Amino acid sequence: MESIGDLGEFGLIRRVTGRPMGPDVLLGPGDDAAVIAAPDGRVVATTDVLVEGRHFRLDWSSPYDIGRKAAAQNLADVVAMGARPTALLVGFGAPRTTSVEWARRLTDGIVDEADLVGASIAGGDTVGSPTVTIAVTALGDLGGAPPLTRSGARPGDVVAVRGRLGWAASGLHLLENGLDGPAELIAAHRRPRPVYTAAEEARSLGVTSMMDVSDGLLQDLGHIAELSGVAIDITAALVPLPPSLAESSVSRDETPTIPSEGKTSPSESGVGGVPVPDPLHLALTGGEDHAFAATFPGGTSFPAGWTIVGHVAEGAGVTVDGSVPSLRGWDHFRS
Numbered sequence: 194m195e196s197i198g199d200l201g202e203f204g205l206i207r208r209v210t211g212r213p214m215g216p217d218v219l220l221g222p223g224d225d226a227a228v229i230a231a232p233d234g235r236v237v238a239t240t241d242v243l244v245e246g247r248h249f250r251l252d253w254s255s256p257y258d259i260g261r262k263a264a265a266q267n268l269a270d271v272v273a274m275g276a277r278p279t280a281l282l283v284g285f286g287a288p289r290t291t292s293v294e295w296a297r298r299l300t301d302g303i304v305d306e307a308d309l310v311g312a313s314i315a316g317g318d319t320v321g322s323p324t325v326t327i328a329v330t331a332l333g334d335l336g337g338a339p340p341l342t343r344s345g346a347r348p349g350d351v352v353a354v355r356g357r358l359g360w361a362a363s364g365l366h367l368l369e370n371g372l373d374g375p376a377e378l379i380a381a382h383r384r385p386r387p388v389y390t391a392a393e394e395a396r397s398l399g400v401t402s403m404m405d406v407s408d409g410l411l412q413d414l415g416h417i418a419e420l421s422g423v424a425i426d427i428t429a430a431l432v433p434l435p436p437s438l439a440e441s442s443v444s445r446d447e448t449p450t451i452p453s454e455g456k457t458s459p460s461e462s463g464v465g466g467v468p469v470p471d472p473l474h475l476a477l478t479g480g481e482d483h484a485f486a487a488t489f490p491g492g493t494s495f496p497a498g499w500t501i502v503g504h505v506a507e508g509a510g511v512t513v514d515g516s517v518p519s520l521r522g523w524d525h526f527r528s
Protein backbone atom coordinates (compact mmCIF):
# COMPACT_ATOMS: atom_id res chain seq x y z
CA MET A 194 0.00 0.00 0.00
CA GLU A 195 1.35 3.41 -0.97
CA SER A 196 1.27 5.67 2.08
CA ILE A 197 1.24 9.45 2.19
CA GLY A 198 4.60 9.13 4.01
CA ASP A 199 6.03 7.41 0.90
CA LEU A 200 4.66 10.12 -1.36
CA GLY A 201 5.65 13.15 0.73
CA GLU A 202 3.69 16.32 1.37
CA PHE A 203 4.00 17.80 -2.10
CA GLY A 204 3.40 14.50 -3.85
CA LEU A 205 0.20 14.13 -1.85
CA ILE A 206 -0.89 17.68 -2.66
CA ARG A 207 -0.36 16.94 -6.37
CA ARG A 208 -2.48 13.80 -6.04
CA VAL A 209 -5.42 15.53 -4.40
CA THR A 210 -5.41 18.76 -6.41
CA GLY A 211 -5.85 19.36 -10.13
CA ARG A 212 -9.59 18.82 -9.97
CA PRO A 213 -11.83 20.93 -12.25
CA MET A 214 -12.78 24.33 -10.81
CA GLY A 215 -16.09 26.14 -11.07
CA PRO A 216 -16.25 29.65 -12.55
CA ASP A 217 -16.12 31.33 -9.11
CA VAL A 218 -12.51 30.21 -8.62
CA LEU A 219 -10.32 32.68 -10.51
CA LEU A 220 -7.10 31.10 -9.17
CA GLY A 221 -7.16 27.70 -7.49
CA PRO A 222 -4.62 25.50 -5.63
CA GLY A 223 -0.90 26.13 -6.26
CA ASP A 224 -0.19 29.71 -5.25
CA ASP A 225 0.07 31.42 -1.84
CA ALA A 226 -3.70 31.86 -1.76
CA ALA A 227 -6.72 31.31 -3.96
CA VAL A 228 -8.62 34.09 -5.69
CA ILE A 229 -12.39 33.74 -5.61
CA ALA A 230 -14.82 35.96 -7.49
CA ALA A 231 -16.94 38.09 -5.18
CA PRO A 232 -19.34 39.77 -7.59
CA ASP A 233 -21.10 41.87 -4.95
CA GLY A 234 -17.95 42.73 -3.00
CA ARG A 235 -18.88 40.68 0.08
CA VAL A 236 -17.79 37.11 0.90
CA VAL A 237 -19.51 34.77 3.34
CA ALA A 238 -16.86 32.67 5.13
CA THR A 239 -17.21 29.83 7.62
CA THR A 240 -15.04 27.03 8.99
CA ASP A 241 -15.71 23.77 10.84
CA VAL A 242 -13.13 21.28 12.11
CA LEU A 243 -13.71 17.49 12.20
CA VAL A 244 -11.59 15.35 14.49
CA GLU A 245 -11.19 11.56 14.33
CA GLY A 246 -12.90 9.87 17.28
CA ARG A 247 -15.00 12.95 17.98
CA HIS A 248 -16.86 13.67 14.73
CA PHE A 249 -16.26 10.38 12.94
CA ARG A 250 -14.64 7.00 13.45
CA LEU A 251 -12.56 5.35 10.77
CA ASP A 252 -14.32 2.03 11.41
CA TRP A 253 -17.79 3.61 11.11
CA SER A 254 -17.33 5.86 8.08
CA SER A 255 -15.47 5.53 4.80
CA PRO A 256 -13.10 8.33 3.72
CA TYR A 257 -15.66 9.21 1.04
CA ASP A 258 -18.39 9.56 3.71
CA ILE A 259 -16.13 11.72 5.88
CA GLY A 260 -15.42 13.95 2.89
CA ARG A 261 -19.12 14.31 2.12
CA LYS A 262 -19.82 15.16 5.78
CA ALA A 263 -16.96 17.66 6.11
CA ALA A 264 -18.13 19.50 2.99
CA ALA A 265 -21.86 19.28 3.82
CA GLN A 266 -21.57 20.77 7.28
CA ASN A 267 -19.69 23.76 5.93
CA LEU A 268 -21.86 24.21 2.84
CA ALA A 269 -24.89 24.13 5.12
CA ASP A 270 -23.46 27.06 7.12
CA VAL A 271 -23.04 29.11 3.94
CA VAL A 272 -26.59 28.28 2.82
CA ALA A 273 -27.89 29.07 6.33
CA MET A 274 -26.60 32.62 5.74
CA GLY A 275 -28.63 32.80 2.54
CA ALA A 276 -25.55 32.60 0.32
CA ARG A 277 -24.49 30.44 -2.62
CA PRO A 278 -21.35 28.42 -1.79
CA THR A 279 -18.52 29.21 -4.21
CA ALA A 280 -15.34 27.60 -2.85
CA LEU A 281 -13.88 25.40 -0.13
CA LEU A 282 -10.41 25.47 1.50
CA VAL A 283 -9.46 22.06 2.92
CA GLY A 284 -7.15 21.62 5.91
CA PHE A 285 -6.04 17.98 6.08
CA GLY A 286 -3.99 16.36 8.87
CA ALA A 287 -3.23 12.62 9.00
CA PRO A 288 -0.59 10.12 10.17
CA ARG A 289 2.14 9.37 7.57
CA THR A 290 0.98 5.74 7.36
CA THR A 291 -2.39 6.83 5.90
CA SER A 292 -2.86 5.42 2.41
CA VAL A 293 -2.86 7.75 -0.55
CA GLU A 294 -6.06 6.06 -1.67
CA TRP A 295 -7.70 7.09 1.64
CA ALA A 296 -6.75 10.73 1.07
CA ARG A 297 -8.00 10.59 -2.52
CA ARG A 298 -11.37 9.08 -1.50
CA LEU A 299 -11.76 11.80 1.15
CA THR A 300 -11.17 14.40 -1.55
CA ASP A 301 -13.67 12.65 -3.85
CA GLY A 302 -16.30 12.96 -1.11
CA ILE A 303 -15.61 16.66 -0.61
CA VAL A 304 -15.65 17.33 -4.35
CA ASP A 305 -18.89 15.40 -4.94
CA GLU A 306 -20.72 17.20 -2.11
CA ALA A 307 -19.42 20.58 -3.31
CA ASP A 308 -20.55 19.71 -6.84
CA LEU A 309 -24.14 19.57 -5.58
CA VAL A 310 -24.00 23.35 -5.15
CA GLY A 311 -21.43 24.25 -7.81
CA ALA A 312 -18.55 24.94 -5.37
CA SER A 313 -14.91 23.82 -5.82
CA ILE A 314 -11.87 23.14 -3.61
CA ALA A 315 -9.80 26.26 -4.22
CA GLY A 316 -6.93 25.46 -1.82
CA GLY A 317 -6.10 24.20 1.65
CA ASP A 318 -3.28 22.89 3.82
CA THR A 319 -1.70 19.44 4.35
CA VAL A 320 0.05 18.46 7.59
CA GLY A 321 1.14 15.41 9.57
CA SER A 322 -1.03 14.66 12.59
CA PRO A 323 -1.38 11.80 15.11
CA THR A 324 -5.08 11.49 14.20
CA VAL A 325 -7.08 12.44 11.12
CA THR A 326 -8.25 16.06 11.36
CA ILE A 327 -10.13 17.92 8.65
CA ALA A 328 -10.79 21.64 8.75
CA VAL A 329 -12.94 22.92 5.91
CA THR A 330 -13.49 26.60 5.22
CA ALA A 331 -16.37 27.47 2.91
CA LEU A 332 -16.89 30.74 1.07
CA GLY A 333 -20.13 32.02 -0.41
CA ASP A 334 -21.73 34.77 -2.43
CA LEU A 335 -24.86 36.61 -1.28
CA GLY A 336 -25.66 37.76 -4.81
CA GLY A 337 -26.58 41.26 -3.66
CA ALA A 338 -29.12 40.04 -1.07
CA PRO A 339 -28.95 40.68 2.71
CA PRO A 340 -27.59 37.80 4.82
CA LEU A 341 -30.09 35.59 6.68
CA THR A 342 -28.91 36.07 10.26
CA ARG A 343 -29.85 34.64 13.64
CA SER A 344 -30.99 38.02 14.92
CA GLY A 345 -34.14 38.74 12.91
CA ALA A 346 -36.81 36.64 14.67
CA ARG A 347 -39.74 38.70 15.97
CA PRO A 348 -42.57 37.94 18.41
CA GLY A 349 -45.50 36.54 16.40
CA ASP A 350 -43.22 34.67 13.96
CA VAL A 351 -43.52 30.93 13.44
CA VAL A 352 -40.54 28.55 13.57
CA ALA A 353 -40.25 26.08 10.68
CA VAL A 354 -37.72 23.44 9.68
CA ARG A 355 -36.58 22.04 6.34
CA GLY A 356 -34.80 18.67 6.47
CA ARG A 357 -34.35 15.84 8.91
CA LEU A 358 -34.11 16.00 12.70
CA GLY A 359 -32.74 13.19 14.85
CA TRP A 360 -31.73 10.90 11.99
CA ALA A 361 -27.95 11.23 12.40
CA ALA A 362 -28.30 10.90 16.19
CA SER A 363 -30.34 7.73 15.69
CA GLY A 364 -27.63 6.30 13.41
CA LEU A 365 -24.98 7.22 15.98
CA HIS A 366 -26.99 5.41 18.66
CA LEU A 367 -27.05 2.25 16.51
CA LEU A 368 -23.30 2.43 15.85
CA GLU A 369 -22.38 3.20 19.45
CA ASN A 370 -24.38 0.24 20.70
CA GLY A 371 -23.53 -2.27 17.96
CA LEU A 372 -27.19 -2.48 16.92
CA ASP A 373 -28.73 -3.44 13.61
CA GLY A 374 -31.37 -0.89 12.62
CA PRO A 375 -32.67 1.02 9.63
CA ALA A 376 -29.71 1.43 7.22
CA GLU A 377 -30.94 4.91 6.32
CA LEU A 378 -30.23 6.06 9.89
CA ILE A 379 -26.62 4.87 9.84
CA ALA A 380 -26.29 6.48 6.39
CA ALA A 381 -27.62 9.73 7.91
CA HIS A 382 -24.82 9.71 10.51
CA ARG A 383 -22.23 9.09 7.82
CA ARG A 384 -23.51 11.59 5.28
CA PRO A 385 -25.85 14.42 6.21
CA ARG A 386 -28.12 15.57 3.39
CA PRO A 387 -28.84 19.26 3.87
CA VAL A 388 -31.54 20.63 1.60
CA TYR A 389 -29.38 23.22 -0.12
CA THR A 390 -32.35 24.96 -1.79
CA ALA A 391 -33.67 25.92 1.66
CA ALA A 392 -32.27 29.48 1.68
CA GLU A 393 -33.80 30.32 -1.67
CA GLU A 394 -37.13 28.87 -0.53
CA ALA A 395 -36.92 30.68 2.81
CA ARG A 396 -36.24 34.04 1.15
CA SER A 397 -39.29 33.62 -1.07
CA LEU A 398 -41.37 32.93 2.07
CA GLY A 399 -40.22 36.12 3.84
CA VAL A 400 -37.77 34.49 6.29
CA THR A 401 -36.79 36.63 9.30
CA SER A 402 -33.93 34.49 10.71
CA MET A 403 -32.26 31.24 9.73
CA MET A 404 -29.60 28.72 10.79
CA ASP A 405 -28.64 25.11 10.25
CA VAL A 406 -29.08 22.55 13.03
CA SER A 407 -25.67 21.08 13.88
CA ASP A 408 -25.88 20.66 17.66
CA GLY A 409 -29.60 19.95 18.24
CA LEU A 410 -32.77 21.91 17.47
CA LEU A 411 -33.23 23.22 21.01
CA GLN A 412 -29.57 24.15 21.46
CA ASP A 413 -29.41 25.88 18.09
CA LEU A 414 -32.71 27.72 18.40
CA GLY A 415 -31.26 29.02 21.66
CA HIS A 416 -28.86 31.06 19.51
CA ILE A 417 -31.74 32.59 17.52
CA ALA A 418 -33.64 33.32 20.73
CA GLU A 419 -30.61 34.97 22.31
CA LEU A 420 -29.47 36.99 19.29
CA SER A 421 -33.02 38.05 18.36
CA GLY A 422 -33.96 38.87 21.97
CA VAL A 423 -37.07 36.66 21.84
CA ALA A 424 -38.54 33.50 23.37
CA ILE A 425 -39.15 30.39 21.25
CA ASP A 426 -41.65 27.69 22.17
CA ILE A 427 -41.59 24.36 20.36
CA THR A 428 -44.80 22.34 20.10
CA ALA A 429 -43.69 18.73 20.61
CA ALA A 430 -46.59 17.26 18.60
CA LEU A 431 -45.49 19.20 15.50
CA VAL A 432 -41.86 18.04 15.46
CA PRO A 433 -41.09 15.58 12.61
CA LEU A 434 -39.66 12.39 14.09
CA PRO A 435 -36.96 10.01 12.83
CA PRO A 436 -37.92 6.36 12.18
CA SER A 437 -38.37 4.37 15.40
CA LEU A 438 -35.44 2.50 16.93
CA ALA A 439 -37.76 0.18 18.87
CA GLU A 440 -37.19 -2.69 16.43
CA SER A 441 -33.35 -2.43 16.42
CA SER A 442 -31.58 -5.57 17.53
CA VAL A 443 -28.11 -6.41 18.72
CA SER A 444 -26.06 -7.46 15.69
CA ARG A 445 -24.56 -10.94 15.81
CA ASP A 446 -20.90 -10.04 15.62
CA GLU A 447 -20.76 -6.78 17.52
CA THR A 448 -20.92 -5.79 21.13
CA PRO A 449 -21.51 -2.25 22.34
CA THR A 450 -18.36 -0.14 21.93
CA ILE A 451 -19.22 3.05 23.76
CA PRO A 452 -21.71 3.08 26.62
CA SER A 453 -24.46 5.61 25.87
CA GLU A 454 -25.57 5.84 29.49
CA GLY A 455 -26.61 9.33 30.44
CA LYS A 456 -26.96 10.47 26.84
CA THR A 457 -30.44 9.11 26.27
CA SER A 458 -33.53 10.28 28.03
CA PRO A 459 -36.99 8.88 28.52
CA SER A 460 -36.45 5.35 27.34
CA GLU A 461 -37.62 1.83 27.81
CA SER A 462 -35.33 -1.17 27.93
CA GLY A 463 -34.55 -2.48 24.43
CA VAL A 464 -33.04 -5.68 23.09
CA GLY A 465 -29.81 -6.59 24.90
CA GLY A 466 -30.59 -4.15 27.69
CA VAL A 467 -29.70 -1.08 25.58
CA PRO A 468 -32.26 1.65 26.32
CA VAL A 469 -34.32 2.74 23.30
CA PRO A 470 -34.01 6.51 22.95
CA ASP A 471 -37.22 8.46 22.54
CA PRO A 472 -37.60 9.68 18.90
CA LEU A 473 -38.84 13.08 20.10
CA HIS A 474 -35.78 13.46 22.31
CA LEU A 475 -33.53 12.57 19.34
CA ALA A 476 -35.37 15.06 17.09
CA LEU A 477 -35.10 17.87 19.65
CA THR A 478 -31.49 17.36 20.75
CA GLY A 479 -29.75 15.38 17.96
CA GLY A 480 -27.35 17.36 15.78
CA GLU A 481 -25.54 16.68 12.53
CA ASP A 482 -28.50 16.38 10.15
CA HIS A 483 -28.03 20.02 9.16
CA ALA A 484 -31.72 20.68 8.75
CA PHE A 485 -32.45 24.37 8.34
CA ALA A 486 -34.44 26.06 11.10
CA ALA A 487 -35.91 29.45 10.37
CA THR A 488 -38.50 31.96 11.50
CA PHE A 489 -41.19 33.49 9.30
CA PRO A 490 -43.98 36.02 9.84
CA GLY A 491 -47.09 34.44 11.40
CA GLY A 492 -49.62 33.36 8.77
CA THR A 493 -46.97 32.30 6.22
CA SER A 494 -48.24 29.38 4.19
CA PHE A 495 -45.53 26.82 3.56
CA PRO A 496 -44.88 24.57 0.58
CA ALA A 497 -44.23 20.84 1.06
CA GLY A 498 -40.94 20.15 2.83
CA TRP A 499 -41.28 22.89 5.44
CA THR A 500 -42.79 21.98 8.81
CA ILE A 501 -43.95 24.47 11.42
CA VAL A 502 -42.59 23.34 14.79
CA GLY A 503 -43.19 26.30 17.08
CA HIS A 504 -43.58 30.02 17.53
CA VAL A 505 -41.74 33.12 18.65
CA ALA A 506 -42.92 35.25 21.56
CA GLU A 507 -41.66 38.10 23.69
CA GLY A 508 -39.21 36.98 26.37
CA ALA A 509 -36.11 34.79 26.38
CA GLY A 510 -35.05 31.16 26.05
CA VAL A 511 -36.37 28.03 24.37
CA THR A 512 -39.20 25.93 25.80
CA VAL A 513 -41.04 22.79 24.68
CA ASP A 514 -44.82 22.99 25.25
CA GLY A 515 -44.07 25.81 27.69
CA SER A 516 -41.51 23.93 29.81
CA VAL A 517 -37.75 24.42 29.97
CA PRO A 518 -36.13 21.21 28.60
CA SER A 519 -33.42 19.47 30.64
CA LEU A 520 -31.25 18.58 27.61
CA ARG A 521 -30.72 20.75 24.55
CA GLY A 522 -28.01 19.17 22.41
CA TRP A 523 -24.30 18.81 21.78
CA ASP A 524 -21.66 20.84 23.61
CA HIS A 525 -18.06 19.91 22.75
CA PHE A 526 -16.88 20.26 26.30
CA ARG A 527 -19.90 18.68 27.98
CA SER A 528 -21.05 15.92 25.60
Ligand SMILES: Nc1ncnc2c1ncn2[C@@H]1O[C@H](COP(=O)(O)OP(=O)(O)OP(=O)(O)O)[C@@H](O)[C@H]1O
Pocket residue numbers: 240241266270407408416
Ligand atom coordinates in the same frame (compact mmCIF):
# COMPACT_ATOMS: atom_id res chain seq x y z
N1 LIG B 1 -12.24 29.84 17.90
C1 LIG B 1 -13.11 30.72 17.43
N2 LIG B 1 -12.75 31.98 17.15
C2 LIG B 1 -13.65 32.86 16.67
N3 LIG B 1 -14.93 32.59 16.44
C3 LIG B 1 -15.35 31.34 16.69
C4 LIG B 1 -14.47 30.36 17.19
N4 LIG B 1 -15.17 29.22 17.37
C5 LIG B 1 -16.41 29.48 16.98
N5 LIG B 1 -16.54 30.77 16.58
C6 LIG B 1 -17.75 31.44 16.13
O1 LIG B 1 -18.75 31.27 17.10
C7 LIG B 1 -20.01 30.96 16.50
C8 LIG B 1 -20.42 29.58 16.98
O2 LIG B 1 -21.74 29.32 16.61
P1 LIG B 1 -22.20 27.87 16.25
O3 LIG B 1 -21.50 26.85 17.09
O4 LIG B 1 -23.68 27.85 16.25
O5 LIG B 1 -21.62 27.74 14.75
P2 LIG B 1 -21.89 26.69 13.63
O6 LIG B 1 -20.62 26.52 12.90
O7 LIG B 1 -23.08 27.10 12.84
O8 LIG B 1 -22.25 25.36 14.41
P3 LIG B 1 -21.38 24.04 14.50
O9 LIG B 1 -19.98 24.47 14.83
O10 LIG B 1 -22.06 23.28 15.58
O11 LIG B 1 -21.48 23.37 13.16
C9 LIG B 1 -19.80 31.04 14.99
O12 LIG B 1 -20.13 32.32 14.53
C10 LIG B 1 -18.29 30.82 14.85
O13 LIG B 1 -17.74 31.46 13.72
Ligand SMILES: Cc1ncc(C[n+]2csc(CCOP(=O)(O)O)c2C)c(N)n1
Pocket residue numbers: 241242246247248249250266365407408479480481523
Ligand atom coordinates in the same frame (compact mmCIF):
# COMPACT_ATOMS: atom_id res chain seq x y z
C1 LIG C 1 -17.50 9.16 16.78
C2 LIG C 1 -18.58 10.16 17.03
N1 LIG C 1 -19.00 10.38 18.29
C3 LIG C 1 -19.96 11.31 18.53
C4 LIG C 1 -20.51 12.02 17.50
C5 LIG C 1 -21.59 13.05 17.78
N2 LIG C 1 -21.18 14.42 17.54
C6 LIG C 1 -19.91 14.81 17.42
S1 LIG C 1 -19.76 16.45 17.14
C7 LIG C 1 -21.43 16.68 17.21
C8 LIG C 1 -22.07 18.04 17.06
C9 LIG C 1 -21.74 18.69 15.77
O1 LIG C 1 -20.36 18.96 15.65
P1 LIG C 1 -19.79 20.44 15.54
O2 LIG C 1 -20.42 21.24 16.64
O3 LIG C 1 -18.32 20.33 15.73
O4 LIG C 1 -20.17 20.95 14.19
C10 LIG C 1 -22.08 15.48 17.45
C11 LIG C 1 -23.54 15.30 17.60
C12 LIG C 1 -20.05 11.74 16.20
N3 LIG C 1 -20.50 12.40 15.12
N4 LIG C 1 -19.08 10.81 15.98
Ligand SMILES: [Mg+2]
Pocket residue numbers: 240241
Ligand atom coordinates in the same frame (compact mmCIF):
# COMPACT_ATOMS: atom_id res chain seq x y z
MG1 LIG D 1 -18.95 25.74 13.59
Ligand SMILES: [Mg+2]
Pocket residue numbers: 269270273404405406407
Ligand atom coordinates in the same frame (compact mmCIF):
# COMPACT_ATOMS: atom_id res chain seq x y z
MG1 LIG E 1 -24.36 26.40 11.60
Ligand SMILES: [Mg+2]
Pocket residue numbers: 407408523
Ligand atom coordinates in the same frame (compact mmCIF):
# COMPACT_ATOMS: atom_id res chain seq x y z
MG1 LIG F 1 -21.44 22.67 17.27
